[in-house]
Amino acid sequence: DAGITQSPRxxxxxxxxxxxxxxxxxxxxxxxxxxxxDPGHGLRLIHYSYxxxxxxxxxxxxxxxxxxxxxxxxxxxxxxxxxxxxxVYFCAIRGQGASGNTIYFGEGSWLTVV
Amino acid sequence: QQxxxxxxxxxxxxxxxxxxxxxxxxxxxxxxFPWYQQFPGKGPALLIAIRPxxxxxxxxxxxxxxxxxxxxxxxxxxxxxxxxxxxxFCAASRSFGNEKLTFGTGTRLTIIP
Numbered sequence: 001d002a003g004i005t006q007s008p009r010x011x012x013x014x015x016x017x018x019x020x021x022x023x024x025x026x027x028x029x030x031x032x033x034x035x036x037x038d039p040g041h042g043l044r045l046i047h048y049s050y051x052x053x054x055x056x057x058x059x060x061x062x063x064x065x066x067x068x069x070x071x072x073x074x075x076x077x078x079x080x081x082x083x084x085x086x087x088v089y090f091c092a093i094r095g096q097g098a099s100g101n102t103i104y105f106g107e108g109s110w111l112t113v114v
Numbered sequence: 115q116q117x118x119x120x121x122x123x124x125x126x127x128x129x130x131x132x133x134x135x136x137x138x139x140x141x142x143x144x145x146x147f148p149w150y151q152q153f154p155g156k157g158p159a160l161l162i163a164i165r166p167x168x169x170x171x172x173x174x175x176x177x178x179x180x181x182x183x184x185x186x187x188x189x190x191x192x193x194x195x196x197x198x199x200x201x202x203f204c205a206a207s208r209s210f211g212n213e214k215l216t217f218g219t220g221t222r223l224t225i226i227p
Contacts, residue, residue: 033214042120042203042219043158058214090157101146101207103215105157 003027004106006091012112019078021109023091025071031094032074033103034058034066036087043090049074081113117141118206120218127225133191135221137204140185144206148215149178149189152201161202162189165209194225 003026013019023032034046035058045058047066055066063085065077078085089109095102119138127133139147148163164171164178164187171178177190191198204218 035217040123040219043215043217045214045216048214092157101163101209102148102160105150105159107157108155 004091004093004104006089006106006109008109009107010110012114013081015082015113016080019081019111019113021076021089021091021111023074023076023106025074025093027093027096028071029093029096030071032068033092033094034064034074034076035090035092035105036060037090037108038087046076046089078111081111083113085111086113087111117216118204118218120204120221122221123219124222125224127191127194127223129194129196129225129227131194133189133194133198133223133225135189135202135204135223136186137188137206137218138184138186139206139216141206141216142185143208144216146207146209146213147178147180147187148205149176150203150205150217152203152220158203191223194223196225196227199223199225 005024007022033048035043037043044060046064049055049068067075091106092103117140121136149161150158151161152158162173162176164180166182169180175192180187202221205215207213207215
C-alpha cells in the first residue's frame with residue numbers, strides 16, 4: 001500500500017460546512033496527489049504537490065484547497081462543501097527510484113455532502 | 115476535454131475467454147501508458163505499463179498492445195477468471211518531471227462462470 005493512510009475513510013457532512021481530508025505517507029515521497037473518482041469520469045486530478053509548501057492545481061481544483069506543511073502530510077480542504085463534491089477521494093504518491101513513474105493510491109475517503 | 119478515451123464502459127466475459135479493453139489518447143507527448151485495476155472499496159493498483167518503444171508487453175495473462183501511429187493501446191486478459199472481475203482504468207502521462215497521470219473513464223469487467 002506504499003504506506004499511505006487516508007482519514008477519515010467515511011464522512012457525511014452538510015452543505016456549506018468545511019471538510020478536511022488528510023493523507024499521510026511514511027516513506028518520504030516527494031510527489032503527492034489528490035484525485036476524485038466519479039462514475040463516468042474515472043479519476044480526475046484535483047491538486048498535487050511536489051514538495052513541502054509546493055502545490056499546484058489539477059483539472060478539477062475549483063472549490064478545493066490543499067496544504068503541505070510536512071513531507072508526510074497532504075491535506076485537502078473543501079472550504080464550503082457542496083453536493084457536487086460528494087465523491088470518493090483518493091490520495092496518491094509517486095514512486096521513487098526504479099518505480100519512479102508508478103502512482104500508488106491510498107484506500108480512499110468516501111465523502112457524502114447532504 | 116477527455117484526453118484519454120476508454121471503451122467499453124462495461125464488459126461481460128465468460129470464464130476462460132479473452133477480455134479486451136481499448137484506450138485512445140490525443141497528446142502525442144504521452145510516453146507512459148499504465149493500466150490500473152480496482153476492486154470494490156479499494157484504491158486502484160498498477161497492473162501493467164508500457165512505453166511506446168515497444169508494441170506489446172506481456173505479464174502473465176495480461177498483455178498491453180500499443181499502436182503509436184493510431185494513438186491507441188489496449189489491455190488483453192487471457193483465460194479470464196472470476197477473480198479478474200474489477201474496474202480497469204487506462205492512463206497516460208509523460209515520463210519526465212512532475213508529469214501527472216490522465217485517466218480513462220474506466221471499464222467494469224465481470225467474468226461469469
